[in-house]
Amino acid sequence: MSSDFTAAVALRYGSCRDPRFRDAFGEHAAEEVMHPADLTEWMREFGFLAADDEPLSVPPTFETLALGSYFLRSAIREPIPHQIVTLNLMIEGMACDFYGAMNPKLDELGLTPKGYWAVHAKADMKHQILGLDLIPPCDPDSPSGRSYARTAWEVASLWVQEFEAWSDVPVERRLKLPSPAE
Numbered sequence: 001m002s003s004d005f006t007a008a009v010a011l012r013y014g015s016c017r018d019p020r021f022r023d024a025f026g027e028h029a030a031e032e033v034m035h036p037a038d039l040t041e042w043m044r045e046f047g048f049l050a051a052d053d054e055p056l057s058v059p060p061t062f063e064t065l066a067l068g069s070y071f072l073r074s075a076i077r078e079p080i081p082h083q084i085v086t087l088n089l090m091i092e093g094m095a096c097d098f099y100g101a102m103n104p105k106l107d108e109l110g111l112t113p114k115g116y117w118a119v120h121a122k123a124d125m126k127h128q129i130l131g132l133d134l135i136p137p138c139d140p141d142s143p144s145g146r147s148y149a150r151t152a153w154e155v156a157s158l159w160v161q162e163f164e165a166w167s168d169v170p171v172e173r174r175l176k177l178p179s180p181a182e
Contacts (some may be wrong), residue, residue, distance in 0.1 A: 001060070001162075002036045002116070004068030006059065012083055021080055024131040028088070031123055038116035046111050061164040067158040082151050083145070083146040084131045090155040092128040145182070153180040 005029040011031040016022045036055070039140070049057075074086040103113040138144040164174045 001064055001068055002039050003055070004071050005087075006032045006036055008071035008075040009087060011072065012087065016080075018080060020134050021084075021131050028127055028130050031127070035116055035119070038119065042115050042117065060166040063158070063160070063162040067162050070154070070158055081130075081135045081148065084135060085148050085151045085153070086155055088128055088130050089132060089154055090159075092130075094156075094159055096125050096128060140148070158168045 007027070011175050013022070013025040016025050027116050040049065043055070044051060044053075049055065071087060071091070074083050078086070099113075099117065103117055106113045106117060136144075140146075140147075140149065158164045160175050
């Protein structure tokens with residue numbers, strides 16, 4: 001997940017032709033580049049990975065693959081507002097909530113949140129709004145407003161599916177988010 005997200009923000013920066021967004025995308029990519037290596041180091045330190053294991057030695061769930069693919073698809077195929085809603089507003093916003101809740105728990109368990117974990121606690125709030133001010137305001141019922149709502153719903157749905165898969169929630173008990181039209 002960390003590698004796919006980092007790849008998506010780097011790809012988005014590298015392919016951005018719009019100078020209004022390039023600096024924000026570059027800042028985001030530069031600040032994410034070491035996160036997969038930092039996470040791997042933390043995992044090895046606390047025994048989640050052996051010294052000779054690669055992070056991908058544990059196969060990702062289909063839900064993790066789906067969310068990672070969504071990141072990459074967004075960076076490659078979608079317009080810039082979609083990318084900002086996906087990669088900044090939604091993913092970084094949810095990550096901000098996730099790390100804010102996880103870091104105290106990790107500390108409580110003796111799994112000191114440092115490196116990857118500590119950086120995210122501070123950076124995600126800033127990353128969440130990068131470039132958002134460059135998207136023109138729109139009415140929620142306009143075509144753009146409906147598109148942004150659909151994008152937010154897609155990301156939230158994939159995120160919920162991922163967490164439920166990680167936690168072994170039985171399929172019949174998994175949340176079904178209402179569609180944006182509902």
